[in-house]
Amino acid sequence: MSAAVPPVRKERNNMRARAALMSPALLIIGGFLVAPLFVVLVYSFLTPGTYGGVIWEWTTDAYVQFLFEKDIFDETLIFSTAYLQIYSRSFVQAAASTAICFLIGFPTAYFIATRPAAQRNMWVLLVTVPYWINLLIRTIAMLFLVRDNGPLNHLLLSWGIIDEPIHIAYTNFGVGIGLVYSYLPFMVLPIYATIERFDFRLVEAAFDLYADRWTVLWKIILPLCAPGVIAGSLLVFIPSLGAFIAPDLLGGGKNLMIGNLIAMQFQASRNWPFGAAAAMILMTIVLVTLIFYARRQGRSTVRLH
Amino acid sequence: MRRKSTAHDVKRYPGFRAITWATMVFLYGPIIVIAIYSFNEIRSITVWGGFSLDWYIKAFNNDLIQRATMNSLIIAVSASTIATVFATFAALGMRGRRYRGKEAAFGLISLPLIVPEIVSAVASLVFFVLVGIPLGIGSIMLAHVVFCIPFAYLPINARLEGIEPYYEEAARDLYADGRQSFVHVVLPMLFPGIISGFILAFIISLDDFIITNFVAGPGATTLPLAIYGLVRTGLTPEINAISTMLLLVSIFFVTLSFLIGRWQARTQS
C-alpha cells in the first residue's frame, strides 16, 4: 500500500483489504444465520417424525396444514381458519400495540424534543433505560403488578375504585399491555430523533397564516415527522408480531401468538416441518411489511435502529 | 415575530406534558414496584411486612443462580468481545465512498435485527443439530455473536463516519504510513465508539432469553433461563430480588454508555 504501487493494483489491494476486514462478520452472519434460515426453509417441505425430528420425504403438508385441517372424523381436508386465526390475532394484537405506542409515544417524543437542550438528554436517558432492561424482567414486573392479587388491584380495591379485582393477567388485554410495555421506547426514540431535527419556523409560518394548533400538528408536524413515525412503528410492530415472552407469561400460555405457536412445534408438539413453515410465513410477513414501507416511503426512511 | 409567552408558545401542545409523565409512570412503575417488594420481609405480595434483605441473601446463596450468573457472564463477555472485534473490522472495511456490494454488506450485517427472534432461535437450533454442533455454552456463544454484531456495529460505524479522512491525510503528510496513521490517529478516535458498541453487545447478550432458550444444552443455563424457570413456578420475592439486581446492572451499563456517548459528542465537536 505504499505510494509506489500503480493505481490499478492499489485499487485491487484496497478491495482485498476491505473484503478481508468485512469477512469475519459477514461469514459469521452468513454461516450461522443465513444458512440456518435456508435449512428452516428446506425443513418446512419435509415430513415430521412421530416423536419429533424430520423424515426426508418432500411434501407441502406443512403449508397445507396451515390452511386446511384433516378432519378428526374422516381425514378429508376442510378449510380451517384455526392457524390463520392465530396469525390474524397476532397481527391485530401487534397492530393495536403499535397504535397505542404511537398514541402515547408521539406526544412523549414531541414533549421531550421540545424541552431545552439541557433537559433533553435527561429525558432521553429516561426513555432509553427501559429499552435496555431485560425484557423478561420487565414482563415479570408487569405481571407482578397487574395480577389478580397484585399491588395494582390491591391499591384500587383499597381505594374503593373497584369492588372486584380487574382481570388483566392471563388475558389478551394483558398481553397487549405487555407488548406496549415491551416496545414503547422503540417508538419514542425514532420519533424524537425526527422532531428534534424539525424546523419549527415552518410551524411559526403556519401560525402566521392563522392555522390552529391541531391543524398544524396534523398537516405539518406529523407528515414531516413521518419517517420517524414509520421507523418507530416498524420497530414496535415486527417484534410484537413474533413476541414470545409477553404472550407466554402475561397470557398464561393460554392464548398463543405466532411466536408461541412456532416454539411449541419445536417443543412439546414436535412437528418441526410445521414449525418451520410457520416461521417462514412469519418471515415473509415481516419482509413484505418492510418492502411495503420501503416502497411507500422511499429508501432512506426505512432504517432499522 | 417570535411569540414567547407560554400561552402562545408555538411548540406547546396541551396534554403532552401529562402524557409524557404518564408514560414515565408506565415505564418505571412496574420495575419500581418490583424493586420495592424485593425488600419485603414477608412472602406476601400485597402486605408490607417490614424491610429486609433476606431475599437478596437467599438469591445470593442460590446455587442455580450463582452458576447461571457465571455462565451468563462468560457468554456475554466472550460473545460481545468477538462481536465487537468483528464489527470493528467490518466498519473499517465498509468505510468510505460507495462501492459495489456496500449495501448488500450492510444488509447482511443488519439482518439479525430484522429476522424475528423466534425465527432466529428455531433456525439456530435446527442448524446446530443438523451439522452436529453440540448444544451448550459454545452454541449459545456462537448464536450470541451473530446477533451482537449489528448492535456493536452501529455505534462503531456512527463514530467512524464522524472521523473525516483529512485526519489520516494529515498524518500521512507527516510521513506516517497507513498502519501508523491507523494505530495512532484513527483507532484512538474510534475508541469511544468501540466501547459503546461493546457495552450494547454485552447487555444484549446478557439479556437474551429466546434464542438462548433454544440453543442451550446441559449445564449451560444462563441467568435469564434460570429466572424464567423460577417464574414458571410462581412469582416469589426471591425473583423480585434477582430482578432488581439485574435492573441495576442494566441501568449501570446504559448510563455508562450514555455518558460515553456524551463524551464522544464533545470530543467530536
Next chain:
Amino acid sequence: MYFRRSLFAAALFAGALTLGGPAWAEGKLNIYNWFDYLPQELIDKFSKEHGVEVTMDTYDSNEALLARLKAGVTGYDVGVPGDYMVAILIKEGLLEKVQPNKLENYKHIDPKFVDVYFDKGREYSVPYQWGTTGFMVDTATYGGDIDTLKVIFEPPAELSGKINMLKDVNDVINMGLRYLGHSRCNNNPEQLKEVNALLQGAKKHWLSFNSDGAKEVLVSGDAAAGMIWNGFGMRARAEKGTLKYSYPKEGMTAWMDNLVVFKGAQNVENAKKFMNFMMEPENAATLTNFARYTAGVMGTEPFLDDELKTAYEVNPPEGVSMEFVPPCEDDVIRLYDRIWTNLLK
C-alpha cells in the same frame, strides 16, 4: 492474503466452538429432571460420597423431555421420565440398557414394581417416585363436593376462571375421556370429537396452563382450583391449609417416574452409581420426604416423616380407581396432539 488469513481465523473460531460442548470428565454427572424434584441435600450427599460433580437442568413435561432428546440435545446422563415415556424412549432407542437389576441396591425395589409394563424386569430403569395426577380445590372458595371432574369441566361459578390446568397433553385429555366415560388411548373419532368439544367449551373457565407453577398458582390464590400431582399438592397444602386434594369418582391417573440413563451418556458409571444411590432406602426416604410422593423401594418407613403416613394426598380413601396409562398408538398420539394444539390456540 489478508482475506485468506481472516477466513482461516473464522474457521478456527467456529471449530473451537464446536469442540466446547458440555463438560464431561471423570467425576461428573448431568441430571435432567423435573423442576423442584430432587432436594439439594441428596445432590450434596451423592457428590460427597462419590466425589462426583453434579449439574442439573429441568423440564416441565414428558413431552418436553422427548422433544429435547429428539432435537439431538446430548450431554445429559440421567433423566426422570414417567412410565409411558420410558416405554417410548426405549422404543425410540434413546435409553442406554444399563441393567440396573444387577446393581447392589436393586434388592430393595418393591416386587410389584419389577415387572412393570414399560420395562419388564427393569433392564433400563429404576423407580424414582410414584403418585397420582388429580386436582385440588381451595375449600375456602368453594365448599361443595369436589370429588368429581365436574369441578374442572363444568365448574361452579365460584371457580370459573380460577382453574389452572397442567400443561400436559395426556393428563388433560385423559381427564376429559374419564369425564365422558370413554376409554383411554382412544382412536374412536366420534368420542375424540366429544373430548375436543368438551375441552373447547371448558377452556373459558380456565385461567392458565402451567405445570411448574401448579403449586404456586394455588398458594398465591391466583387459582382456586388446579390440576396437580398428589405430592406437589401436599406441599401446596402445607402453605395453604384450605386446599384439598380431590379423588374424583370418575377415576384418576397413577404414574411412576423412573431414573434412566440416556443413550450415549458420557458418565454411565456415575449414572449407575446414582441409580444405586437412589435405591438406598434412606435416600429414597429423603427424596420422598422432599417430594412427598411415594417411593418405589421398600424399607423407607423408618426414615419417613410421620405426616406422610396419614396425609390425605398419599393415602387415598377406599374405592378410588387409579390406573397407569400406557403410551398410545402413533395415530392416537397424532390425534391427541391435534386436539391439544387446537385447545391452546
